[in-house]
Amino acid sequence: MEEKTSGGALEAAGEAFDWAWKHRDAILKRLKSIFSWFRSGDGTEKKPGILLLGAGGTGKTTLAQLLAGNFDCLVDPPGRYEESIGVEIFGLKDDPKVEIVVPPGQHHRRESTWNDLHADIVAGRFRGVILISSFGFHSLGEISYKDHRLYQGNKAEFLDAYLAAQRDDELAVLRQLTPHLQASRGRLWLLSVVTKQDLWWPQQTQVEEYYRDGDYGATVQQLVSTKGGRDFRHELAYASLIINNFVTGRQERLRPNAEGYDHNEQVKSVRHLFQIAEALMSWEANQ
Amino acid sequence: MIELTASADPFARHAIALMKEYEAKLRKYRKRAQENMGRAKQASGQARTGVRLTDPVVFVRQHQALSQQFDKLKPAMLSLARIISQKLEHSEFDELTRLELTLRLAEFENTLRTTIQAMATLPA
Numbered sequence: 269m270e271e272k273t274s275g276g277a278l279e280a281a282g283e284a285f286d287w288a289w290k291h292r293d294a295i296l297k298r299l300k301s302i303f304s305w306f307r308s309g310d311g312t313e314k315k316p317g318i319l320l321l322g323a324g325g326t327g328k329t330t331l332a333q334l335l336a337g338n339f340d341c342l343v344d345p346p347g348r349y350e351e352s353i354g355v356e357i358f359g360l361k362d363d364p365k366v367e368i369v370v371p372p373g374q375h376h377r378r379e380s381t382w383n384d385l386h387a388d389i390v391a392g393r394f395r396g397v398i399l400i401s402s403f404g405f406h407s408l409g410e411i412s413y414k415d416h417r418l419y420q421g422n423k424a425e426f427l428d429a430y431l432a433a434q435r436d437d438e439l440a441v442l443r444q445l446t447p448h449l450q451a452s453r454g455r456l457w458l459l460s461v462v463t464k465q466d467l468w469w470p471q472q473t474q475v476e477e478y479y480r481d482g483d484y485g486a487t488v489q490q491l492v493s494t495k496g497g498r499d500f501r502h503e504l505a506y507a508s509l510i511i512n513n514f515v516t517g518r519q520e521r522l523r524p525n526a527e528g529y530d531h532n533e534q535v536k537s538v539r540h541l542f543q544i545a546e547a548l549m550s551w552e553a554n555q
Numbered sequence: 556m557i558e559l560t561a562s563a564d565p566f567a568r569h570a571i572a573l574m575k576e577y578e579a580k581l582r583k584y585r586k587r588a589q590e591n592m593g594r595a596k597q598a599s600g601q602a603r604t605g606v607r608l609t610d611p612v613v614f615v616r617q618h619q620a621l622s623q624q625f626d627k628l629k630p631a632m633l634s635l636a637r638i639i640s641q642k643l644e645h646s647e648f649d650e651l652t653r654l655e656l657t658l659r660l661a662e663f664e665n666t667l668r669t670t671i672q673a674m675a676t677l678p679a
Contacts, residue, residue: 324644374644376657409641410634417647517641 299337302542305549306335309395316393316454319385321445322400323437324373325407327463330509331400332370334538335545386448389456396457396548399445401438401484402464403475404431405523408516427522439483446491449500457501457548460488465508465537469526472506479504501551503544507537562652570639570656574663577632581666584625588673591618622674629671636664 309317320328371381388394413419418429449458460479468475479485492502511534514523562568595614639660648656 374640376640376643376660380661408645410638411641411645415642416645 298546299542302335302545302549305545305552316395318396318398319389319394320370320398320400321382321385321441322373323406323434323441324375325409326373326400326402326438327509328370328373328400331398331461331463334509382444386445389445389448390451390453392453394452395455395552396459397445397449398459398461399442400461400463401435401479403462403468403471403478404434404438405464405467405514406434406437407514408522410517412518413516413520413522423522430522435478439487442484442487446487449491450494455499455552456495457503457551458488458491459544459548460484460502460504461541462504462506463509464514465506466511466525466529466534467514467523469529469533475506479506501548503548505537505541505544507541508534509538562649562655564648564652566642566646567648567652567656570635570642571659573635574639574659577628577635578659578663578666580628581632581663581670584621585666585670585673587621588618588670591621592673625670625674632667636660636667 306318320332322328371385372378389397408416413423413426413430416426416430418433419426420429449456462475462479465472477485488502492500508529511525511529511531513521513525515521562571591614595611595618598611598614639656643653643656643660
């Protein structure tokens with residue numbers, strides 16, 4: 269069977285891989301330092317850790333695995349979404365004693381887990397918070413979209429309503445977090461990561477405007493102006509951790525991944541995310 | 556007969572019945588695992604003092620057999636928790652049904668989590 273791929277795209281991908289192979293030692297060294305930085309700290313005031321927060325199905329576990337060096341989004345195949353039940357604690361491949369804690373994002377779990385974490389932020393047990401959103405594309409687990417309370421008989425209308433409702437929830441999570449960030453002692457950074465770029469790619473401009481200047485952006489800007497620049501820093505990153513169609517846990521496709529969003533774009537987004545991580549590392553170091 | 560739930564929602568009734576049944580089973584598994592652990596430690600302690608009444612390997616084997624039985628149930632129990640959680644997150648329920656499902660699920664997941672931990676701890 270003849271493969272229908274553009275010669276230009278293949279050539280560009282080939283050049284990118286050649287470059288990566290040639291510079292692999294330097295790339296690996298930089299990645300190792302990022303992984304090590306992400307893992308450092310144990311959630312105490314003496315050695316504050318990093319907290320990952322966000323609504324359910326936004327990619328917290330995947331991002332934690334990526335930043336810890338346990339998952340390679342360029343090589344590992346996309347897994348099926350499995351909701352994290354309870355607070356997820358997993359050891360790292362090369363250092364099982366080090367734990368990364370990712371709290372669950374479902375509403376019915378938040379009260380029993382997030383309240384303590386919010387208090388920990390104020391107490392200075394975290395030096396950074398990664399807040400994960402996905403422009404409403406929160407994965408649906410073991411449920412059909414037809415059983416969702418927003419489904420009124422039309423799939424397209426359901427999707428619009430679902431995405432809008434989930435974006436509202438993302439904003440609610442940020443607004444719930446803000447007072448604790450405001451009250452926190454010591455230096456702190458907030459990294460807003462908007463995942464699933466492969467799904468909202470055609471709306472890139474709208475997405476950037478929303479998270480930079482819209483309701484979400486305005487809330488962050490208010491926080492930044494209150495905290496001041498010396499002890500608080502906010503960064504924004506857009507990325508695709510896994511290229512995948514937007515499907516429910518029952519394998520019902522709600523939206524295909526965006527045409528034109530390829531491996532190259534994904535690599536660029538992940539590279540940019542790591543560059544921001546390096547910038548935050550430097551900011552931490554320059555106290 | 557004791558009514559397990561007053562909810563009229565068929566999913567809620569079925570889910571709550573399953574959670575009650577399997578939460579009780581999990582507690583039994585957890586208790587047996589903890590008993591194996593205790594006996595194995597006791598046997599090891601006796602071995603160190605030179606007074607050995609039972610070979611600790613007996614309890615390790617018992618624990619392994621118990622773990623194998625539990626491993627057959629674990630995937631389905633995790634699925635049960637996830638299905639109920641997703642329904643809670645995304646479906647419509649009346650206030651009391653939602654509250655009951657949340658409470659039962661929290662209880663079920665807590666017992667599941669502690670049983671998994673007990674199963675993972677092999678006797679010394």
